[in-house]
Amino acid sequence: MTAGSLKNQNPPGIWDAKMPQDVRVRRDPLVPVTRTSFLPERDADKTPILECIDLGITFGGLKAVDNFNVAIGRTEIAGLIGPNGAGKTTIFNLLTKVYQPTHGTILLDGKDIAAMSTAQINRAGIARTFQNIRLFHNQTVLDNVLIGLHNEMEYGMGSAILRLPGYWKAERIARERAMEYLSLFHLEGHAEELAGSLPYGAQRRLEIARALATNPSLLLLDEPAAGMNPSETAELMENIEKIRDTFHIAILLIEHDMSLVMNICEGIVVLNFGRIIAKGTPSDIRANPAVIEAYLGRKGAKTL
Amino acid sequence: MKKLSKGARSDLITYAAVILAFIVVSVLKSNGSLNRSQSGLLVPICCYIVMAVSLNLTVGILGDLSLGHAGFMSVGAFTGVITAMSLMNVIPSVWLRLTLAMIVGAFFAAVIGFLIGIPVLRLTGDYLAIVTLAFGEIIKELITCLLVGVDSEGLHIIFNVSGSKTANDLKLLEGGRVIIKGAQGATGTKTIASFTAGFILVMIALVIVQNLIRSRQGRAIMAVRDNRIAAESVGINVTRYKMMAFVTSAALAGAAGALFGLNYSNLAATKFDFNTSILVLVFVVLGGLGNIWGSIIATVVLYILPEALRGFANYRMLIYAIVLIVVMLATNNPVLKTYREELRAKFSRKDKKEAADT
Numbered sequence: 237m238t239a240g241s242l243k244n245q246n247p248p249g250i251w252d253a254k255m256p257q258d259v260r261v262r263r264d265p266l267v268p269v270t271r272t273s274f275l276p277e278r279d280a281d282k283t284p285i286l287e288c289i290d291l292g293i294t295f296g297g298l299k300a301v302d303n304f305n306v307a308i309g310r311t312e313i314a315g316l317i318g319p320n321g322a323g324k325t326t327i328f329n330l331l332t333k334v335y336q337p338t339h340g341t342i343l344l345d346g347k348d349i350a351a352m353s354t355a356q357i358n359r360a361g362i363a364r365t366f367q368n369i370r371l372f373h374n375q376t377v378l379d380n381v382l383i384g385l386h387n388e389m390e391y392g393m394g395s396a397i398l399r400l401p402g403y404w405k406a407e408r409i410a411r412e413r414a415m416e417y418l419s420l421f422h423l424e425g426h427a428e429e430l431a432g433s434l435p436y437g438a439q440r441r442l443e444i445a446r447a448l449a450t451n452p453s454l455l456l457l458d459e460p461a462a463g464m465n466p467s468e469t470a471e472l473m474e475n476i477e478k479i480r481d482t483f484h485i486a487i488l489l490i491e492h493d494m495s496l497v498m499n500i501c502e503g504i505v506v507l508n509f510g511r512i513i514a515k516g517t518p519s520d521i522r523a524n525p526a527v528i529e530a531y532l533g534r535k536g537a538k539t540l
Numbered sequence: 541m542k543k544l545s546k547g548a549r550s551d552l553i554t555y556a557a558v559i560l561a562f563i564v565v566s567v568l569k570s571n572g573s574l575n576r577s578q579s580g581l582l583v584p585i586c587c588y589i590v591m592a593v594s595l596n597l598t599v600g601i602l603g604d605l606s607l608g609h610a611g612f613m614s615v616g617a618f619t620g621v622i623t624a625m626s627l628m629n630v631i632p633s634v635w636l637r638l639t640l641a642m643i644v645g646a647f648f649a650a651v652i653g654f655l656i657g658i659p660v661l662r663l664t665g666d667y668l669a670i671v672t673l674a675f676g677e678i679i680k681e682l683i684t685c686l687l688v689g690v691d692s693e694g695l696h697i698i699f700n701v702s703g704s705k706t707a708n709d710l711k712l713l714e715g716g717r718v719i720i721k722g723a724q725g726a727t728g729t730k731t732i733a734s735f736t737a738g739f740i741l742v743m744i745a746l747v748i749v750q751n752l753i754r755s756r757q758g759r760a761i762m763a764v765r766d767n768r769i770a771a772e773s774v775g776i777n778v779t780r781y782k783m784m785a786f787v788t789s790a791a792l793a794g795a796a797g798a799l800f801g802l803n804y805s806n807l808a809a810t811k812f813d814f815n816t817s818i819l820v821l822v823f824v825v826l827g828g829l830g831n832i833w834g835s836i837i838a839t840v841v842l843y844i845l846p847e848a849l850r851g852f853a854n855y856r857m858l859i860y861a862i863v864l865i866v867v868m869l870a871t872n873n874p875v876l877k878t879y880r881e882e883l884r885a886k887f888s889r890k891d892k893k894e895a896a897d898t
Contacts, residue, residue, distance in 0.1 A: 385756075391755075
């Protein structure tokens, strides 16, 4: 590894090559791997990228998340749904160590991440977006992605200040890669604009691009379709599947748009009051009376 | 040729303007257009420019309000003076001694910056400001207790906390010199600072700060400023980059301090008090947070202004204050702001048009 080069030797340029249809990952049936977890069939014989065992957190006396057991396959698109306040974002914050879990274990690719900080977890392979968009608003769109590429660039403060060849090389490669990530989300024309000046939908896309730039093996998307119109949502759905197929990563998303969740997720976890009330394929979830009750209430569920 | 980005272009313009200003002032100085008091301002202006640029790194780029910047300047000044004075017989070259003094000053200021940074950078906002203020005052008080002398046996240092000791307690041999005399500060310093050295230091500070800003490290520092949680979520080690900015800022202040210290034959630690920190902060805020060339212009104008107003005698500081208020109001005036934006938009459209035409 020479100083200044990028770690990932496989740039997302492969994106441009048209993916033959049969390379696209097909939706597999879920198979049980442990007593409580399911994985898509193609991932079942490999270590799950993420495994939560008995994960929980209490705020004061409130059990915000309790007894959370989930496994996510290496190429799975999984959904996390539930009514408002069910604890979905809290789970993202636990997975990325914004909150310290009160109990339970998180295994990322089979390794316990208990001792890691938020930044270390990102370097270990979890990238995320935020429900309330957290871009670097006063910096350009391109710089936002370059910040995502921070750990992919390798040059020290000395080469930065003296502008040694390593600096120029790494910056050039990083810029090219950043533009590729931007073009994935049709943002390449806005590279020099301030991130804060983008329309809402574009900001959401930029946040995904920035997260992807950190080269994750698991991407957490917190309400990626919020504030998008139906055609943007449709494009987003396609994009999410494309991301999985191109980068071969797992995606866990929180979403209230049921058409998106039911269309692209393989495994779905339903949360209510911090506990899992159902798990399974979209059709399982759709038919599950507990889920209908959680969303519509007991009375509503009866009238349905 | 590839088109330069907006940032890189403004960097180059800054360098060019500083070099041009240096040439113009040097010519004025050599043909005698500047009187003694005017040319006496040149070195301090260079020092304060470096102070403002380095403080801008902490306040504007990192986004942490530091009120103890003069403390680092004072560490640099006194370590620099000790270095230059104690090596006077060993190294005859003025330039080499001056360079060494600035390096030593920068080093010690960086070390102190690192030590202070460990507790301070855990804080944010007002708390950080108050603690840096306190550390600035502590540094000043500690240096007031310092007695340093040099003789053929080497450095003699006494830490005079009780206040009962004098320079005689240093027990210097025949031919020894007292360098720092407690509350009196550095006395009898041989002034070796020059305007050219000041100019070179300004250029070095500019290169360091501007190149740092436009690197992965600089982007990380600004990411921490803009959104700490998002910065952590993309794998940026917040503590590391806060420390990097803080220590770099302290080191540059130390180098500026060393030059400043070697510009006066007598210099007391009380020169580097809270007022000096605030003065530099005013330069930074008026020049625009995060705006490097703004800091330079603000420093030059605001440093010369009180001197230029000497003709107004007693009303001098009153006018100075009014100018500060007017500039503050003008830069934050929404009407003027929109007008400026419009002008800028017009110019950039013109640029684009020209680019399209050619």
